[in-house]
Amino acid sequence: MLPHMCLKWVLLLLLISISVLDVYSSDENHVWATKKRRMREKVRRMFYHAYDNYMNHAFPHDELKPLTKTFTDSLSELGNLRLEHLPHDYNGSALTLIESLSSLVIMGNNTEFERAIIWLSENLKFNVDARINLFECNIRVLGGLVSAHILATDSTNRLVQGAYKNQLLILAEDLGKRLLPAFDTPTGLPYAWINLKYGVMENETTETSTSGCGSLILEMGALSRLTGNPRFESAALHALRKLWSMRSSLNLFGTTLDVVTGEWIEHSSGIGAGVDSFYEYLFKAHIVFGKEEFWRMFHSAYVAVQKYFRHGPWYHEADMRTGKATYWQLTSLQAFWPGLQVLVGDVAAANSSHREFFYVWEKFGVLPERYLLDHQMLHPTEKYYPLRPELAESTFHLYQATKDPWYIEVGESIVNSLNLYTKVEGGFASIRDVTTMQHEDHQHSFFLAETCKYLYLLFDDSFLVNQNYIFTTEGHPIPVLSAWHERLPEAYIPTNWTFVKKEKLVRQASAMSMQVCPANTLDTGGSGSQHVKSACHVADARSNHRCLSDEDCGVDSTNCRRRSCSMAGYCGLWLSI
Structure with a gap:
């Protein structure tokens, strides 16, 4: 009897333990839910502090100067480090308002979204004598308009019936046509600069970046699908294919090149400035458009990055020709990489790098633009933090993939730092020097388009429920639509798409919710399987x-x-x- 009685007591204690754990788990879940609601409202207040100050002091100009409560018409200045060829009669294109459109929808403010659409449809014109950066205009203005058009015409009936008649798409198509002359080069690689009224200027520089000509396919491809005009996607795709043909034997890419000769100017490369969104768009274009070609490009490029740039959790820069390390430095733009790795399925490697970026954030209070890894010190001149979103972006993606509450704590820390160091009476100001937290009189439009958006989605992802969106490099949501696909990655098929035949699909991509790793083999089209390295190998x-x-x-x-x-x-x- 004694063993039987002991067993009864053990079972009783086990049941009690399970009950206590259930209560503990329920209480803890309630605590986290409460914290997420509190942080969501804190981010909402941040967004409207930035947005209202822009509307009051800068609109309809491009961006807010929060310290002086004035404005800057910065669309012609983005990427223009020497501030050359600035226009005389350009009075802005309401850049920050365009960048805020999808954020307004995600935060549920359909009334302001509709007001903005009506104003833009009646007032925005692109027939202006302004020389702009093709890449910046594409990701900010064209991407903002295309994404907002999709949100305005989806099935949620956000707008008053009859209030929207494709005005944003009409504006986007007009802008897209003004960008097309930039692609008229011997190589098909586009000029980095174009005048919206007169096209490519005489004696225009032929130098551009890898990102500048390889990160156009999402916005211009979406514009073609929406308008039925194939010219936009064709131009972007031709440039991307030409760029891919210029890769080294190691599958690496330089940073800058000549669009006329097709020759590399800078051979050192990494995953940061000048190259970052090129990698991002290869994979995201595969998800949005379903082209196998994009997957094959990305897979080769990703394995090369892991082989030649990665050093533990860090990514240094290397010569594209030899793979030898050139610069050992962290740049703030690299912080997007863990978010991309989550989409690929390389979650563990994403977490490893993300923790290092967050360590640097905690060390300084914000993320400095450049940090020298070999000396463990700040770059002597690039000590600034311009309200960049990349760490918040990766934190959001990692939380979506793991549901680890630690990422909520990271988000809370980022929000607290932004409010402590960058919030001013007139909005949010960039940091000129992270060692002194001296302010700079500039509130970039991407603070509303990305930084606030990703932080909000970290604490409240209800916008994504039963929806599949890919975010552009500027944070504008583009839906994954069956009608746009040649072959849809299996992980992105909603359960209600019963007409899609799964046996014809290749299980390679990974959705944040499914966490599916890329396949270890690639189908060679009937000739058997070609064994390749898996992207999941860290x-x-x-x-x-x-x-x-x-x-x-x-x-x-x-x-x-x-x-x-x-x-x-x-x-x-x-x-x-």
Whole structure:
């Protein structure tokens, strides 16, 4: 009888323990839900502090100067470091308002969204004598208009019936046509600069960046799909293919090139400024348009990055021809990379790099523009922080993939730092020097388009429920639509698309919700399988990942299997996917 009685007591104690754990888990979930609501409202207040000050002191000019409560017509200055060929009669294009459109929708302010659409449709004109940067205008203005048009015409009936008659799409098409002359070069690679009224200026510089000619396909491709005019997508695709043909034997790309000769100017490259969004758009274009070509490009490029740039959790720069390291430095734009890795399925590597970026953020209070890894010190001249969104972006993606509450704490820290160091009476100001937190009189439009948006979505992702969106490099949502696909990645098929035949699909891409790793083989079209390196090949060093359930543990990047939560609350056991 004694063993039987002992067993009864053990079972009773086990039931009590399970009940206590259930209560504890329920209480903890309530605490986190309360914190997320509180932080969501804090981010909402941040956005409207920036937005209202822009509308009161700068609109309809491009961007707000929050310290003096004035404005700058900065569309002609973006990327123009020497401030050359500035227009005399340009009075702005309401840049910050355009950048804010999708953020207004995500925060549920359909009334202001409609007001903005009506104003833009009646007042915005692109027939202006202004020389602008093709890349910046594409991702900010064209992307903002295309995304907002899609949001205005989706099935949610956000607008008063009859209030919207494709005005934003009409504006976007007009702008797109004004950008097309930039592609009229011997190589098909576009000029970096174009005058919106007169086209390419005489004696225009032929130098551009890899990002500048390789990060146009999402916005211009979407414009073609929406208007039925193939010229936009064709021009962007031709430039992308030409750029791809210029890769080195190591599958690496330089930073700057000549659009006339097709020769590289700067051979040192990395994942930061000048190249960053090129990698991002290869993979995102595969998701949005379903072209196998984009996947093959990205896969080769991603493996090369991991092979030649990665050093532990960091990514240095290297010569595209030899793969030898050139510059050992962190740049703030690199902080987008963990977010991209989440989309690929390389969650463990994303977490590893993200923690290092956040460590630097905590060290200085914000993320400096350039940090010298080999000397563990700030770059002597690039000590600024212009309200960049990349760390918030990656934090959002990692939380979506893992549901690890630690990322909520990271987001809270970012919000608190922004309010402590960058909030001023007239909006939010850039930081000129992170060692002194001296302000600079500039509130960039991407603060509303991206920084506030990603922080808001981190704490409230209701906009994404039952929706599949890919965010452009400027944070503008583009939906994943079956009508736009040659072949849709399996992970992005909504359950209600019953007409899609899954057996014809290749399981390569990964959605944040599905966490599917890329395949270890690529289909060669009937001639068998060609074995290649998997993008999921970085060992998971995070052995101390606390968890409450298997869902908290995500996917191991080494073997593409789901991780399980042990009884002790750690992710360390493996289950087949």
